[in-house]
Amino acid sequence: MEKRIRVLVAKPGLDGHDRGAKVVARALRDAGFEVVYTGLRQTPEQIAEAALQEDVNVIAMSILSGAHPHLFPKVVDLVRKNGMDDVLIIGGGVIPETDIPALKEAGVSEVFTPGTPTGSIVDFIKANVK
Amino acid sequence: MDIVEELLKGNRLALSRAITAIENEYDDAVEIMKKLYPHTGHAFVLGITGPPGAGKSTLTDKLAKAYRAQGKTVGIIAIDPTSPFTGGAILGDRIRMNGLTMDEGVFIRSMGTRGSLGGLSHKTADAIKAMDAFGKDVIFVETVGVGQSEVDIVKAADTTMVVLIPGMGDDIQAIKAGILEIGDVFTINKADHDGADKLVRELNMMLDLDAHSEQMTQNSTEKALADQFHHLNVAKHAAGAAWRPPIQKVIASQNEGVAETIENIEKHFKYISENGILQQRRTERSKNEMLDVLHNNIGTYITRRLADTGELEEYVGQIKRRETDPYTVVADIMRDMLKE
Numbered sequence A: 001m002e003k004r005i006r007v008l009v010a011k012p013g014l015d016g017h018d019r020g021a022k023v024v025a026r027a028l029r030d031a032g033f034e035v036v037y038t039g040l041r042q043t044p045e046q047i048a049e050a051a052l053q054e055d056v057n058v059i060a061m062s063i064l065s066g067a068h069p070h071l072f073p074k075v076v077d078l079v080r081k082n083g084m085d086d087v088l089i090i091g092g093g094v095i096p097e098t099d100i101p102a103l104k105e106a107g108v109s110e111v112f113t114p115g116t117p118t119g120s121i122v123d124f125i126k127a128n129v130k
Numbered sequence B: 001m002d003i004v005e006e007l008l009k010g011n012r013l014a015l016s017r018a019i020t021a022i023e024n025e026y027d028d029a030v031e032i033m034k035k036l037y038p039h040t041g042h043a044f045v046l047g048i049t050g051p052p053g054a055g056k057s058t059l060t061d062k063l064a065k066a067y068r069a070q071g072k073t074v075g076i077i078a079i080d081p082t083s084p085f086t087g088g089a090i091l092g093d094r095i096r097m098n099g100l101t102m103d104e105g106v107f108i109r110s111m112g113t114r115g116s117l118g119g120l121s122h123k124t125a126d127a128i129k130a131m132d133a134f135g136k137d138v139i140f141v142e143t144v145g146v147g148q149s150e151v152d153i154v155k156a157a158d159t160t161m162v163v164l165i166p167g168m169g170d171d172i173q174a175i176k177a178g179i180l181e182i183g184d185v186f187t188i189n190k191a192d193h194d195g196a197d198k199l200v201r202e203l204n205m206m207l208d209l210d211a212h213s214e215q216m217t218q219n220s221t222e223k224a225l226a227d228q229f230h231h232l233n234v235a236k237h238a239a240g241a242a243w244r245p246p247i248q249k250v251i252a253s254q255n256e257g258v259a260e261t262i263e264n265i266e267k268h269f270k271y272i273s274e275n276g277i278l279q280q281r282r283t284e285r286s287k288n289e290m291l292d293v294l295h296n297n298i299g300t301y302i303t304r305r306l307a308d309t310g311e312l313e314e315y316v317g318q319i320k321r322r323e324t325d326p327y328t329v330v331a332d333i334m335r336d337m338l339k340e
């Protein structure tokens, strides 16, 4: 058996800040994960479909523009509708602390804000991936 | 979820799960393949290879759109290298294919090489079969470079396209032997850059030389050597006039030369179909498949048994102390096994 953790790193919405997503993608690769990166400006539908075709274990979304309250829950919703109940969904970027409880309520397992050491992202995935 | 039943009904998640089972060598993978096998053998498989950054993914995107416009369904397997140090990989081919994601007639799967050279070709072949059984009409397999592992993967393809770009300098010399052997169709991408015509000329020269030297070596002592080297292409010259790989200049990013490329691909497919070469290649493939499974299973079986009984460790110790050698040991093992 050669199971390897597969992660989709996605940038939903029109936000063009991709440094964080790339930093995270590289850190996850260095941790031994297979990282599918789909680039900028993805719709929630595209993210859910890519996750399905790639059969990823984790969806990691990055938003710095402020569009997270709408986009993150939308992706969770679509992914669950596709029957992918086990996928771990996490997010990061410029996200006010006050928004985080609602995102978690919506099914985002954890949210990582600026300054997060990438090691803690790796640890979280390893501890929570199914 | 019954993966096979659902896959055959057209459930995309089931196809995805089947490929995961193949990739991770889950216990149910063999059962899945057994049940899918009767439903395979219908798809046209196109191998796309070339150096990193040549525009393979960009071109794949355009080719896929063109085939979709013909009403054909498309599967894409995009393979990227796994880091030998960390085991991780960034699979970035989808970046060039975002326009295909929401087309239900297209299914894209990214795979890492995972450092398993022989194993990869085996897994790729099975992933192709899963897509084939799912009902895809055309399946693209994109691989980086033109090393040995690619040659193996290319064995799974009906037609192989090599994508090159101008400005590779001496690289073309270095990879010459490899590309000449595996390319059925050549694409010079990034024709908007300087040097495309020069590359076309060079490649033309090499291909003509190659065809020429093959005639020259007929009946000579070099022939055996050449045959070995050309094992992939033995079928090329089997019947009728030999296939001379066409070369097409393309600007994938601007969708230029794509229609002509498809014409070349279709011409090649027609050629191999009409000359019995396709049948020969597929027969060869069936043989390879069987032998692959045979070698794999026997190897695993014997290894496991030796490990379980502790003999493995014992033999290794003896070999290390130079009391015996690997050849004698294996001959002994084989004799014992065959006696049973």
Ligand code: B12
Pocket: A014, A015, A016, A017, A018, A019, A020, A021, A023, A024, A059, A060, A061, A062, A063, A064, A065, A066, A090, A091, A092, A093, A094, A112, A113, A114, A115, A116, A117, A118, A121
């Ligand atoms: C660099 C930068 C830019 C660069 C972007 C370059 C690029 N290609 O990425 C440029 C100059 C282009 C730019 C442009 C703009 N920017 Co700007 N930009 C920044 C800045 C200064 C730093 C962002 C950054 O790259 N950080 C470095 C990376 C590594 O950190 P990070 O992304 O935060 O990622 C870390 C964590 O958040 C987390 N993480 C992030 N994503 C994810 C995802 C997952 C899954 C996980 C687990 C973790 C995780 O892990 C990372 C490592 O710790 C921020 C301010 C700030 N301090 O954040 C503003 C900022 C994001 N920009 C802002 C704005 C407004 C803009 C513009 C609209 C400005 C304008 N009016 O033109 C444009 C819009 C651009 C666009 N097309 O979307 C605002 C956003 C405001 C908001 N959210 O309400 C910010 C917050 C500045 C501010 N305080 O106002 N920007």
Ligand SMILES: Nc1nc2c(ncn2[C@@H]2O[C@H](COP(=O)(O)OP(=O)(O)O)[C@@H](O)[C@H]2O)c(=O)[nH]1
Pocket: B051, B052, B053, B054, B055, B056, B057, B058, B059, B093, B096, B189, B190, B191, B192, B193, B250, B251, B252, B253, B254
């Ligand atoms: N100038 C030019 N750039 C191209 C062309 N085709 C692809 N590219 C760019 O080349 C880069 C690598 O392309 P990609 O398809 O990812 O290459 P791959 O690694 O071979 O799959 C991308 O930035 C493409 O936009 C082309 O015909 N001309």
Ligand SMILES: [Mg+2]
Pocket: B056, B057, B058, B092, B093, B142
């Ligand atoms: Mg590519």
